[in-house]
Amino acid sequence: MRITCPHCGARDAQEFSYLGAADLQRPEGMAASEAAMATYVYQRDNPAGVHRELWYHAAGCHAWLVVTRDTRSHEITAVEVAKVRKAGATA
């Protein structure tokens, strides 16, 4: 599998580290219930299909990336720089 880093170009997957789901929303700090926090920390979907996930270009430019990957075929349809997405996100 190769991931096309927006900074570095297409690189072998061994240059990257996987973190997990990209779109988790952290519940609002002290106000969150224990159940909501437990769900945020532990519960994950395991989709057979399109998955948005975080990868770190550890052996390259050291950028965090959001990769959209089909878990059945490893086809990658989008790679975004996580920092840019975060800066543009509504809090």
Added chain:
Amino acid sequence: MAETARSWAARGAWAGIAQAGQLGATGPAGVTATLLDGFGLATLIAAPGGAAALSQAIVARLGIALPAMPKIASSASHDVIWSGPDQWLLRATTREGFGSLLEALSAQAAVSDQSDARAALRLSGPRVRDVLAKGVMLDLHPAAFAVGDTGLTSIAHIGVHLWRLADGPDGSVFEIMVARSMVGSFWSWFAASAAEFGCRVSTGRG
């Protein structure tokens, strides 16, 4: 006393690791390696939104602009080498005046002197890409990796930063930088990989 003073003399990154001479196969060298020493090196990291101001400061002082892509830009005495988003290496061919240059740039960037922290090697020769192909996952064919291109990747699990300089008489010329703490392992890979082609090793500055 003189003995004590000598024991604190600065050692180049290649000292005790590699030396000038012939390596591997005899006859015409397939690869030429120059062990580089004496350069000044620093990392520059721009604050968010600060890359343009940093680039202007570099243009004003050195006459070269910071590349926004994985490229190297060079003057006669300095290089700026892309090393990640909003990050660059600044290299000077000598360390004279390097400290005051870094001091001046520290208003525009997080600056960290790395002059003694990396080892650098310049490689050329008719078989240079055959050697690098044993360890580099990037396509270094001239059609894919142009003069002035740079890449951060790994060789034998060792993080490397490499770039391509203007061609020499034997074709492509590359420079490779590795963390000084890894230079022994890197040289072990390089010496084993270059041996079959024969390698002429020399020392140089810059």
